[in-house]
Amino acid sequence: MPRLVPERTFLAGKIIFNFGQSTIDCVIRRISEDGATLEMQSSVGVPEQFQLRISSQDIRSCRVLWRSDRQVGVALGADEQAEPFTSNAKERSTDSLMRGQMLALRAALDFVPLGIVLLDAGLRAQLINRAFRQMWLLPDEVANSNPSFVTLMHHGRDTRAYEIPQTDLESYVGERVRQVQAGDASPLDLRRSGGDVVRMHCTPLPDGGRMLTYTPVTDIVRYSDQLKLLRDALENVEDGVLLLDRDLNASFMNRRMRRFWDVSEREADGHPTYESLVSRAHRASAPNLPASELTRFPAKRVAEVKAGDHVRDLQTPDGRRIRAHCTKMSNGGRMLTYVDITDLTQKAAMLETLATTDPLTGLYNRRHFLECLAAEWSRFQRYYRSVSVLMLDIDHFKSVNDRHGHAVGDAAIKAVAAACLDGKRKSDIVGRLGGEEFAVLLPETSLSRARTVADRIRKRVMSAQVAAGEIQFSLTVSIGIAEATVSMSGVDALMSAADRALYRAKAEGRNRCIAFAPPPPASKAAE
DSSP, rough: OOOOOOOOEEEEEEEEEETTTEEEEEEEEEEOOEEEEEEEEEEEOOOOOEEEEEEOOEEEEEEEEEOOOSEEEEEEEEESSSSGGGOOOOOOOHHHHHHHHHHHHOOOOOOOSSSSEETTTTSBBEOOOOHHHHTTOOOOOTHHHBBBHHHHHHHHTTTTOOOGGGGHHHHHHHHHHHHHHHHHSOOOOETTTTTTTTEEEEEEETTTTEEEEEEHHHHHHHHHHHHHHHHHHHHHSSSSSEEEETTOOOOOOHHHHHHHHHHOOHHHHHBBHHHHHHTTTTOOTTOOOOGGGGHHHHHHHHHHHHHEEEEEEOOOTTEEEEEEEEEOOOTEEEEEEEOHEEEEEEHHHHHHHHBBBBOOOTTTTHHHHHHHHHHHHHHHHHHHHOOEEEEEETHHHHHHHHHHOHHHHHHHHHHHHEEEEEEESSSOOOEETTTTTEEHHHTTTHHHHHHHHHHHHHHHHHOOOOTTTTHHHHHEEEEEEEEOOSSSSSHHHHHHHHHHHHHHHHTTTTEEEEOOOOOOHHHHHOO
């Protein structure tokens, strides 16, 4: 063999072990007659004794004196020939094969991206791979010294790697040690001071040891935290929230919805179908839905939700109004929100009443009455259906106010309003135009039929009694009647015709009904 050059560097070599079945490429950094420094990707898989091929024919026996993460220092033995490696496989011992396989496994674990720690029965580290060392900034000299699990925990404590208050660190370390000693296989999320999260699994081994794996799960846990925060927020909002999957099964319903449907948390966890929810005994249905339609409403409601985005007002058996918003989601499911709008609808109805009703009599006010008349006039123009109007005025009302006072005058107005309501038909509309003047809209009513209604109202007024202290007195009204004709220009012309008929009734002695008669043509008037 040629004499080796001391301190020669960057010489290619090959580590041979496991009876020639396993090899590791290396670079010989320094070499002398007695020893060498070898560098490779990882020293974990290098056995304590092996053979080193320096050139095609130069093979030396080696024994490891020291090792670091990527280097080993070896003592060189006598030269050997390659023939021993071609000996029959039957001469290999079972123990040597297993030892070689174990070394190969250790080398493979060093390249796994997960942190891995193998502990013996005494919880001392037999293997700490590269990912764990980098994850926890563990120096090689500590990792290669077979530290105990307690030492590893103390390293994390001393480097402030845990997102734990300083006062709780000791108890945290103790609890972690107890969990590993007990072989607790439940996954544990370790929150590090940098904000990232590592999930640890402890797996008990047959020899009494433990295998610990550390998986970075920062993004997963962050999304999980955000989802939990969102669910907590939805759980406590005042409005009802219901999430359905693409098959319309309930994937989430908050507390308000569970109370609304009378569903327990356990039932909600079973993901009931939307159809089963709307079919419950205390379901909500369309407002003012006839009893005969209630049984068909659940199927209609399911069809609406399947169709996609919409807004639907619902009514509960106790009269509450619920506004349901349905939104189609990107995953094919639906999000339904339920808002109790009972107060809003009541206030809206109250405002509408104030805007359309005379506060003294409860009749429609002048503005709303004229709106109703305009709508009826449009139908008259389109379909030529008859429409008539009555104009009423209380006779001698000023004397009632002067003699008995305004309170009695108000009572008189209320009495006439009640008589109008009592004498009208169901389709007729009564309004107070102002003061002692009233009007009645008679849809699809000819002049002759309008005269009948007017006379009935007049008689109802005559029969009413108004109390003024200890005395009672009756009232009379004068009524003008007019029917819409195609020659009229509009609503104002119809009202004017009824008003002229009313003044004729006043002029002819009051307490009577007079129908409007259009003036004859000029030629006939001359005759």
